[in-house]
Amino acid sequence: MSVLVIAEHDNQTIKPATLNTIAAAQKIGGDVHVLVAGKGVSGAASQAAAAAGVAKVLVADSDALGDQLAENLASQILAIAGAYSHILAPSTSVGKNVMPRVAAKLDVAQLSDIIGVESADTFQRPIYAGNVIATVQSSDAVKVITVRTTAFDPVAATGGSAAVENLAAAGDSGKSAFVSRELAKSDRPELTAAGTIVSGGRGIGSAENFSILNPLADKLGAAIGASRAAVDAGYAPNDWQVGQTGKIVAPQLYVAVGISGAIQHLAGMKDSKVIVAVNKDPEAPIFGVADYGLVGDLFEVVPQIVAKL
Template identity: 70%
Template sequence: MTALVIAEHDNASIKGATLNTVTAAAQCGGDVHVLVAGANAGAAAAAAAHIAGVSKVIHADAPGFEHGLAENVAAQVLAIASNYSHLLFPATASGKNIAPRVAAKLDVAQISDVTKIDSADTFERPIYAGNAIATVQSSDATKVITVRTTGFDPAAASGGSAAVETVSAVADAGKSSFVGSEIAKNDRPELTAAKIIVSGGRALGSAEKFNEVMTPLADKLGAALGASRAAVDAGYAPNDWQVGQTGKIVAPQLYIAAGISGAIQHLAGMKDSKVIVAINKDPEAPIFSVADYGLEADLFTAVPELVAAL
């Protein structure tokens, strides 16, 4: 029984989500192989070979893989899928784009957003915005799984010595082409990889107040900035700051929520954080139910006092 992790990478290095997925794959039992499909991605394949717990890296190199187009990567996965009992993807935008295509072609059920591996055929995943955990058992010969990375510790990026096997790349499917990308520039840590996140909610009242109150705290802590969906919808913060079920799923070492009531949608995106601090003047706010530390106070007073004390 062997599991294949489809690596997420930028052709030069392996992205963090892949490390969490390797941990999940190892818990399925058997060996763990990693597929690096890229263009001039030798450096990424070498980096994958150093991941602890990986026994083989499969490297497919072709221009059609340069930007990770789902049609091409899915075809490459399908070309070698018969060798594996489990195919695991990070539950990122890329993984969620490729995995369903693979599952459909194999005519198997996809098991999405897995947070725990109970056994080789039994998995746990959140449902109802994380209010309940479903235990799913699959009888499919090949399990196609997307892994919620916050549910697993990352594998060590060094210490491994896997062999790198080069395989023939599939032909470009010709069904899509890369036109361009607009990447948000940010001097702060990337939200899903940050160790500390400071998030603001609708209570801040305006984009100006959001910046005035939350930015100094984030600067002091070296933190990423996040926001609730209500704050994003109101225009207080950009879309890529949204934390929650329809935003980004995060699990930092420290999560500070200021002026966030704690709707189910938001809690689903951050409740796995190691330490949660909530600042809210409403003592009945649901955010306090998941907080390790709660401060019932006006954020406009409490946050500047916190900044001054740091």
């Protein structure tokens, strides 16, 4: 039995989510192979080969794969799918775009957003915003799986020495074309990979007031996040949103400022190792999951925390 992991990368480096997905693959058992498909991916392939527990790295390098178009990447996966019992990808925007296409072409049911592996055919996944954990079993010959990466500790990025094999790259499907990419540049860590996150909610009151989080984030070396309510109100950009309809995070430290703790938000951050909540309402649901809670006016409390740091 061999397991294929679809690497997420920017053509130069492997994204941290790949290491978490490799960890999930190892729990299934068998040899773990990693597919690195893109353009000019030799550096990313070398990083994948160095990851602990990887037996082989498969490299598909072509112009058609450079922009990670779902149709082209799915074709590449399907070209080698017959050799694998399981195909795994991170449950990110790329994985969610590509893997349903792979499952449909293979005529199998996708297993989405798994958080646990009980056996080679039985997995756990959250439903109802994480309030219920479903145990699902698949009898499909090939299991197509997306992995909630926050549920698995990443494998070591070094120490491995996997063989690297070049594949015949799939051509352009002609079904879609890359037009443009707008990237938000920031000196702060990427939200889904940050070890510390400071998030603000509707309680902050305005987009201008959101800057109160900057000194605290600077002191902690943290990424900045936001609740859906804050994003919907225009206080913060959409790519900062944490929650069921945003990004799922599990940092070492999560500081929730002015966030009431709606279930949709908790679903995106409740696996954080330490949660600190600041809210003026002592009955706010966020205190139900917080390890440390401060009841008070955030405009007074946050500057006091910064001064202490």
